[in-house]
Amino acid sequence: MKKIIIVSNRLPVELKIENDKITFKQSVGGLTTGLSSVHPKDHNLWVGWLGIPEQEIPGSSLKDDLMDEVIRKDYIPIFLTEEEIDSYYYGYSNDIIWPLFHYFPEYAKFNSYYWSGYKKVNEKFAREILNYTDENDTVWVHDYHLMLLPAMLKTQQSHLNIGFFLHIPFPTYEVFRMLPSRVEILKGLLGTNLIGFHTSEYQQYFIESVSRLLPCEIHGNEIIYEGHKTVVEVFPMGIDADEFENEAHLQKEQEIKPQSIKAEIKEYTKHSPQVRFIISIDRLDYSKGIVNRLEAFDYFLENNPHYKEQVKLLMLAVPSRTCVPQYQLLKKDIDELVGRINSKHATVRWTPILYLFRSLPFEDLISLYTCSDVALITPVRDGMNLVAKEYVMSRSDQDGVLILSEMAGASKELKEAFIINPMNYREISNALLQALEMPKEDQAKRIKIMQDTIRNNNVKKWATNFLTQLEGIPSNNLQQESALKNRKSIIEHYEKAEKRLILLDYDGTLVGFQDNPEMLAPDKELTKLIRTLAGNSKNDLYLISGRKKENLEAWFADLPIGLIAEHGSFIRQSNKDWKSEFYGKSHWKKKIQKLLESYTEKIPDSFIEEKTHVLAWHYRKVPGEIGVRGAREIVQMLRTRTMDLGIQVLNGNKVIEVTAASINKGNAVRNLMRQKDYDFILAIGDDTTDEFMFRQLPSQAISIKVGTAESAAKYRLKDFKQVRFFLYALSEKETIVKRIFDIGNENKKQII
Ligand code: ADQ
DSSP states (O other), X not given: OOOEEEEEEEOSEEEEEETXXXXXXXXXXXXXXXXXXXXXXXXXXXXXXXXXXXXGXXXXXXXXXXXXXXXXTTEEXXXXXXXXXXXXXXXXXXXXXXXXXXXXXXGOOOOHHHHHHHHHHHHHHHHHHHTTOOTTOEEEEESGGGSSHHHHHHHHOTTOEEEEEOOSOOOOHXXXXXXXXHHHHHHHHTTOSEEEESSHHHHHHHHHXXXXXXXXXXXXXXXXXXXEEEEEEEOOOOOOHHHHHHHHHHHHHSOOOTTSHHHHHHHHHHHOTTOEEEEEEEESOGGGOHHHHHHHHHXXXXXXXXXXXXXXXXXXXXXXXXXXHHHHHHHHHHHHHHHHHHHHHOBTTBOSEEEEESOOOHHHHHXXXXXXXXXXXXXXXXXXXXXXXXXXXXXXXXXXXXXXXXXXXXXXXOTTSEEEOTTOHHHHHHHHHHHHHOOHHHHHHHHHHHHHHHHHTOHHHHHHHHHHHHHHSOSSOOOOEETTTTHHHHHHHHHHOSSEEEEEOOBTTTBOOOSOGGGOOOOHHHHHHHHHHHHSTTEEEEEEOSXXXXXXXXXXXXXXXXXXXXXXXXXXXXXXXEEESOOSOXXXXXXXXXXXXXXXXXXXXXXXXXXXXXXXXXXXXXXXXXXXXXXXXXXXXXXXXXXXXXXXXXXXTTEEEEEETTOSHHHHHHHHHHHSOOSEEEEEEXXXXXXXXXXXXXXXXXXXXXXXXXXXOSEEESSHHHHHHHHHHHHXXXXXXXXXXXXXXXXXXXXX
């Protein structure tokens, strides 16, 4: 039976060791609730660290007891030493990735000790997980601590279905590129079949970083890297909406428990009934914008003195990473700032800020949410921010106002909040004023819409959506086998045949890509290879390309081969004249030329190439995303606005080509196949235009896709070097191949 293995840095348990006795209790939280329909259930497992150093777990019998207890609950603990915790957790995860991904590069302490610890612990997780996995299991890895793990698992067990969710922001390329180990991190993540982010911005930033740093193909939200496809999707995480709603209702009806926060609030409001509360809750972290919030509140009081003694900021800061100097410093700054603001505005009866530095039980949290007229949530960066959603769901009377930073992922969903820039304290102060003065009906309108949004995408749905999509993606998602691996049987077929048709694309198939394709004339080795293949009287060899006929003729006229130019518009049999295969008119060109020109004007370094029956817009010299975005727009416009022109759009490698709809390599090949009764047909190509050719071939033909994009071809080869090796293997005995390429065993392995 297939099982699901959840992996996160921490197991959702809290361990306590007292008097040589270990107790542990289930910790509650968004992730645990979200995954409660997955774990514990059906032998599914959850793998993670127990949260304390291995050295602190006394005695081996106690450790065995712990293991028994934990495993009985389908948890698999990872034991980490103090050194590992220091380098992997406090170091690489929290001192490099956390600050960098939250746009605090100045706090990132890049060093190789952290990096080697991170790799070591990711490997430790991989080793342990592989002890429990069967071939088609699903593994769902969570968060930034384990970004190398997916590829580590995939290399060992390619049939695993691996998903990854990042709970924090993925930064823009300009920030991500600072990471010294950026390429390794991306490669690690691309071991997954599905990666999830909270927002479409993080998704796009990730895709852009991959496109800039790795040689891969990107089709929309799919990345194909080294023969493996990763789908990149958006899954905004929700909360357990019912739980917050129910607890808030319950507290309204229940008697107030003595000594609870609610009792204290009631006591306070008895003496100061006019005071309205503004709530803020977060872990004490520099990404949460606590200082900005305090300064904005100070500004608000200064500029709205009539609100003195009328409002109180309830600021709950949960201790976090308290042994890290950075956080100790932040705590000191906040303590001082709270003191300064309180002393500046306080009266005998009133202090403006009630500051709690501690964690609170769930019921107390709800009491704070329900007693507060406004929630002031101002992170300078936040992956999602669940507190915003929790506040909204706890407002069972459908009142209250949410002020939310535009830098929190939640702002993309909660559009009825006051969305503010956390760096602009005037804007925050204005929002606060408007929130405090908003009529109840307006509050209700906004809260209701937000409650529906949150209910409709609760955390259980989030988990189900992710897993359903992950399970729908085949684990080994690019199925074709290497043509080299199958060359023995292909050669046998070739040798038996008497009439062979060989169709070879040129750019990207026989030669690599370059910024200046004019320079890609065939080298001596290639000319020799083509001559050898074409010299065999049983072979009809054609080069089939999108290039102009003049270009192909200049390079290949002397060889005994056929040439097909402009995607099939022209054909030239060996030693004969060119013949046009297309008799229509290209009256569409003027209109398309205009449209393409509007893009060459906007996008520097892009250019138009005019061929007889083709117009091409090239963007290979345009840096990064700009070209890709332009190409996307052009394709979209051409597809929607020029439907009546009878043209087609070919989306090639850094080029968009427009031709008459009836011109394509497939039609050209169909005509060729009619010439003779071929008993061996081989077609090799790398581009989307070659797919037309693959689709026209009979089922016994050998079709080979070069590269990793999806294809109708039967086999695959990695690059033009492999193509050349394969063609030599076809035309010569393999010993000769090795001699020609001077391939020792080691080099051969590299090529293959
Ligand atoms: P966090 O940075 O921890 O999570 P957040 O999303 O706000 O941030 O979640 C905090 C959780 O802790 C909330 O569920 C809240 O109720 C709870 N909490 C806060 N203060 C508490 C207190 N005093 N006592 C008890 N509980 C308290 C990371 C990312 C976020 C992302 C989440 C989920 O940094 O951006 O939203 O993961 O993906």
